[in-house]
Amino acid sequence: MAAKVWGRCFPWVWLCRSAWPGGRHYRAARCAELKRPLAIEEVAPRPVRPHEVRVDVHFCGVNFADILVCRGQYQERPHLPFTPGMEFSGTVLETGTDVSTVKEGDRVIGVSGFTGMAEECVIDQKALWQIPEGVPLREAASLPVSYGTAIMALEHRACTQPGETVLVTAAAGATGLAVIDVATHVLQAKVIAAAGSDEKCRLAVERGAQASVNYSQGSLRDAVTELVGSGGVNVAIDTVGGDIFLEALRSLAWEGRIVVVGFAGGNIASVSANLLLLKNISAMGVYWGRYRDQNFPVFSRSLSSALQYCQEGRIQPHIGVVFKLEEVNDAFLHVIQRKSTGKVLISLK
Template sequence: MKAIQFKEYGAPSVLEKVDVDRPELEQGEVLLKVHAIGVNYADTARREGAYVVPTPLPFIPGAEVAGVVEEVGEGVSRVGKGDRVVTLIGSGGYAEYVKANESTLIPIPNEVTDETAVALPLQGLTAYHILTTMGRLEKGETVLVHAAAGGVGSLAVQLAKHFGAGKVIATASTDEKLNLARDLGADYAINYTNPMWREEVMEATDGRGVDVALEMAGGDIFHETVKCMRGFGRVVVYGVASGEPPQMYPSGLMNRNLSVIGFFLPQIMKKPVLFEKSLNHLLKMVKTGELKLTVGGVFDLEEAAHVHEVMQARKTKGKLVLKP
């Protein structure tokens, strides 16, 4: 089968098309014919050797796939050949076929396309659990969403409103992206390339600050975000897109009782009840139209290197999808 692999860490150019064997099934696993693959910043971090956990070489990236069950292994009872499903896997998604444990498979409603479904697992679950499980969002609180036109951000803006946020403040880098955030329900949209963006956030909150912040940039953005927090505020960190891990002095959090919380989605996968319940909830919201997904582009699998380039250059909005 065809797949995209890298044998060394580096720029997008290290991604190359290869022929590899189809995965062999073990107890409780199924083989999926892949119809759509979600592209995420985690894939670029894997490629650069800068992921949260070590990346072995050679490596086929891709943790998010939608497709059709091609074959079932021993002990599989929940799904059958021909079923449309979406799932998260550890790696190997940039390929024509993948294997997955049946316990991680979520049926795709007939009304939802593969490209739409694959935009949900990683980024949808991230936004969902940052706001609820980690951020402990309460009704009426104010939420700050950075990169609000991106995959996680565009979903977080909507979910924050769904979960009862009083105000949602979105940041992005262009007028087009800010308009998208407003269309998705943001009460305020602020350009974070403006050196005075923090002052604008404080003005939007009448000087009180925000209760929950979604932070994935690192560097100065992290430090300025901490300054935006009101007493008992929670900053949830789920990435370092700038490549600049911030240095923090925990004692600086004490005077406002602030919390800085890390989020790593694979930990959610260790609790199937959290994974299954929340992903089904998200798919239901898409089916009913309560949640709008922004698919920023669909590309051939062979274009993976190009997709990584434009994603890291901040030239995209919404979810990017590869198709074998």
């Protein structure tokens, strides 16, 4: 149903261009009205403040949060009109007088809140990280949200240890594949990938999972029990919510840990406390973006680690499809219809 509504609201004919008077302009995807199509507009740049950096954006990630914020359903609600896009990669065009962390020409990734789907972005220097040599801009753009979340969930929250078994739901999505990548190739854990189709399960195994479960064909808990026995899994990373979350919770071993990452299925489950008590289970959440304000060193470390792992070849981001800026509404629909596997990007070049 969501896909049908979005398809009606976001047809190609709604893409338009409007010029603002004066100066050099750049193109940006703009949300002028909630639950309506994004428009491609010519936007006038503003001067950089002393602590800010102007970035020439090459790629911007598409996240479900971008779709939610354009519907007015996200916990953050920017003032209209705004430009969505939480993460991007590009090169530094200009720096403010107080900027010391980057210089003109540096390749960077940025975490922008909601400003990234534009040819230029002005951002605080604290929200930029230099891309190491050998890491392409396209792959770098796929790291912040998905890999930042995966690293935070696995390392900081669940404290995943080598040899432990990790269950990840929505395993073929951008975050799911990032969890598989980090758990398998960095933490030396074993991964059971859970997804909603055989095709997605096959992709998850190709990307490093030891086993897979298609939860559209039966009980997730029963399938996990067949794979690991009654002992259960040590860690579960859930992005789906609802009944899938509850089955993942019941699949945990003694002193298992489940990390709530999101609710892609649309339903938020309620947990009976006795489920936590009987096996001494820990249930926790990861709102990765909140760490930027609450614990910046931990937030920054997740991004620095992602860049380091990528430079070392320990992780390999999977990019499912790249859309042009003019196709931004198609990109949103692609995600809504659950066609996406891995990261969806917008190319600004």
